[in-house]
Amino acid sequence: MADEREINPWLKNALELGPPILFFIAYLRLEDTSITVGGTAYDGFIIATAVFVPILLASTAILWKLTGKISRIQIFTAILVVFFGALTVWFNNDAFFKMKTTIVYAFFAAMLGIGLMRGKSGLKYLMGDRLPMADEGWMIMTKRLALAFVAMAIANEVIWRTQSDRFWVTFETFVLPAFLFVVFMSQAPVIERFSLDEGDEDGPGA
Incomplete structure (x- = not known):
């Protein structure tokens, strides 16, 4: 593609691998945390999932902006993360995110x-x-x-x-x-x- 651009490999790896590692760190920090919203209690896994989704989308958007290209696999993965992440938070059930x-x-x-x-x-x-x-x-x-x-x-x-x-x-x-x-x-x-x-x-x- 004419608009495809090369970027620093370290930056590319950080944008691709950073979100799941940040999810891992967030979960460890929030593992024993619980917050209540509208009378519903959400545990650390649900909170970490809610944080992970926008981070992944932001990372994918930045990668697209810098390279001018986004793969079909990245698009498919982002769609599933948003869909199952939303189900996880909406139903307060981590099984959806794990099945993803x-x-x-x-x-x-x-x-x-x-x-x-x-x-x-x-x-x-x-x-x-x-x-x-x-x-x-x-x-x-x-x-x-x-x-x-x-x-x-x-x-x-x-x-x-x-x-x-x-x-x-x-x-x-x-x-x-x-x-x-x-x-x-x-x-x-x-x-x-x-x-x-x-x-x-x-x-x-x-």
């Missing part, structure tokens, strides 16, 4: 799976312009990422339904992103094997 994570990962798995059934790679659609690679490599990576997202969705459901709020907040903030990072990093051999030189339209050994 499951739905996000299940959606990603479903989208990649639908593409695979059609013989197409959703990852190539999202990342192909920045990572030249043969179609076979994209299909391998897409299958692995789809399975990873399924595992993450299942893990989130098990954790939020069986563990404490503090455990889930830590798991959702650090463990799931770390697992996804490891999955991506573990694809280095696939990327190396199937990478294409600039202008090369064929696979390895063509």
